Each structure stands twice: as structure tokens, then as C-alpha cells.
Amino acid sequence: MQIIRGTAEFQIGEETAAAIGKFDGIHRGHQALLSHILRKKEEGKRAAVFTFDPPASVFFGRNEKELTTLREKRSFFERLGIDILIEFPLNKQTAAIPAQEFVRRILAGQMRTVYLAAGEDVSFGDKGMGNRELLERLAPGYGCQVEIIPKVFQEGREISSSCVREEVLRGRMENAAGLLGRSYSVSGTVEQGKKLGRRLGMPTLNLYPDEDKLLPPNGVYFSRVLFQEKSLYGTTNIGTKPTVNDTPALSVETYLYDYEGDLYGREITVELLHLRRPEMKFRDVSELREQMERDIRAGRNFHKI
Numbered sequence: 001m002q003i004i005r006g007t008a009e010f011q012i013g014e015e016t017a018a019a020i021g022k023f024d025g026i027h028r029g030h031q032a033l034l035s036h037i038l039r040k041k042e043e044g045k046r047a048a049v050f051t052f053d054p055p056a057s058v059f060f061g062r063n064e065k066e067l068t069t070l071r072e073k074r075s076f077f078e079r080l081g082i083d084i085l086i087e088f089p090l091n092k093q094t095a096a097i098p099a100q101e102f103v104r105r106i107l108a109g110q111m112r113t114v115y116l117a118a119g120e121d122v123s124f125g126d127k128g129m130g131n132r133e134l135l136e137r138l139a140p141g142y143g144c145q146v147e148i149i150p151k152v153f154q155e156g157r158e159i160s161s162s163c164v165r166e167e168v169l170r171g172r173m174e175n176a177a178g179l180l181g182r183s184y185s186v187s188g189t190v191e192q193g194k195k196l197g198r199r200l201g202m203p204t205l206n207l208y209p210d211e212d213k214l215l216p217p218n219g220v221y222f223s224r225v226l227f228q229e230k231s232l233y234g235t236t237n238i239g240t241k242p243t244v245n246d247t248p249a250l251s252v253e254t255y256l257y258d259y260e261g262d263l264y265g266r267e268i269t270v271e272l273l274h275l276r277r278p279e280m281k282f283r284d285v286s287e288l289r290e291q292m293e294r295d296i297r298a299g300r301n302f303h304k305i
Helices: 028-043 070-080 099-110 132-142 161-169 173-180 285-303
Strands: 002-005 016-020 046-053 084-089 113-119 145-149 184-189 205-207 219-227 230-239 251-256 267-278
Touching: 016 028, 028 046, 028 070, 028 113, 028 145, 046 070, 070 084, 070 184, 099 113, 099 132, 113 132, 132 145, 161 173, 173 184, 173 267, 184 205, 205 267, 219 251, 219 285, 230 267, 230 285, 267 285
Parallel strands: 002 084, 016 046, 016 113, 046 084, 113 145
Antiparallel strands: 184 267, 205 251, 219 230, 219 267, 230 251
């Protein structure tokens, strides 16, 4: 996958089938939209996604945590089969581009878009003045077919990033998975920890998530860990480990059942399947170990292993 970033002055040499948006979470609604541009690859078009870096929420000062970090988005788009990812720099100058100019100069000119899949509430250009009506009116004049993709609903509820965010923040991982079409996950590099788990006979994998990653409530989760072509089950603690730490450093720490390999330095993805309990502070390490053993037994039962 080609990634264009850090410049507003790019040029794509081939005709594209494109989608524009924030794509936070890349949920089932996003996936339905992306499926339309991916089908255009059969006609020889390049599938292109136009998004922003930093995200609009950061640029406009809302500082919301992201359902998918930049690294996670790249990985997901590549797995889907996207050919070109444009991470358009969002600053005062680019945010002020008039919507009509965006269609003419960027969409039609720089991206060579001949097909555009857009959501019903698509918004772009200065003050978000660009919308579906403007696209449908202007884009055909530049040789671009516009298709408005209907929203996706689940049990009468519109699937949106806000809905996914709500479920994640409440620790309702099964509900979040239903909206996403996959389990909610955290990706990163396995790092060295204090090796307390190893001393307790329960070695763990430690991730320190990106600061802009939205995490569910601190607690113990039943999980699945993906790396390379492998899929392993485990129990994951998200939190600050208050029994043994006196700092607010947040980590994602996973015990894998019956695994003895060394994954330090490896890129892994931890899928959070079910919230077992909130994080707790215990009287001592001995009480912590007893609870960890109960959590692991419950996890084995959950995973049926």
C-alpha cells in the first residue's frame, strides 16, 4: 500500500476509486463504504482512501482518544486491499480550502478520482461546507461518478464511531465487536516490564499503548493475541497495577495460556473479548496471585481450553 503523507502537493498518476472521511474505528459502516471502492479495482481503478493527519478532533482541540490509531488504520487498510492511503496534513491553510476547490483541485486533479463512494453525512472543505449535494452537483462535471452509500444499522441503531466509543468506554466488548465486525483491539510492540508475572509463575506480555488510543475501563479481560499467522488465547489486564505500582503508567498486560515463547520486540494485536472484572488493589502480592489464578481459570473456561 502506498502512503502519501506530510504534503498537500501530491499527484496520483492513475485513475482512482476513492473514499474520504475520518474512518475512526473502521466499523461496519465504513467497511460497507470501502467495499464499493474495492470492487472498482476489478475495472482497473486504484482504491484510494483520503483521511487527515492529525485527525480533525485533534486539530479542532477536542483531543478525543482514537478508536484506531494511525498505525492501526494503516494496517487495517492494507489488509482490506486499499492501494493508496492519503494522510492529508490538516492545518490552518488546508482546513480553509473551499469545498468547491477541494473537488476541483484535490479530488479531480491530484487524486484523479473517477468514482467516489461517500456517506450520507460526508463533510469536507472550509467550515465543513462540502456535503453530498455539492458532490453530486459538481463532481460529474469533472468526470467523477458519485455514489452515496446508505448508513448501516444494527437492531435499529445506526452504526457510528460514537456508538462504538460508547460501548468501549462501558467495557461492553461484545457489543463493540458487533458494531465493528471484529473484536476491539490494541496493537503495539511487546516491551520489557518489571517481570512480576514471571516471578509469580505467570509471565506476561506488556504493551504500552499510544497516548491517543481509546481504552476500555481498567480491568481484567478475556482476550486473543494475534501475531504473524498465530492466534493465542489469554487473560489481559488493562490498568496501572495498583497493588505493585505507585505511578499512573498505563499498560496492557496479557498472560497467554500454555505459551512459553519469547515475544519481546514483536508487533502483536490484543483483541479484548469480554470484561471479567474491574481492576482492583489487593492487600499484598499473595492475594494478587490468588486472584490472577482465579481469573486465568475463568479465562480457560471462557475460551473452552
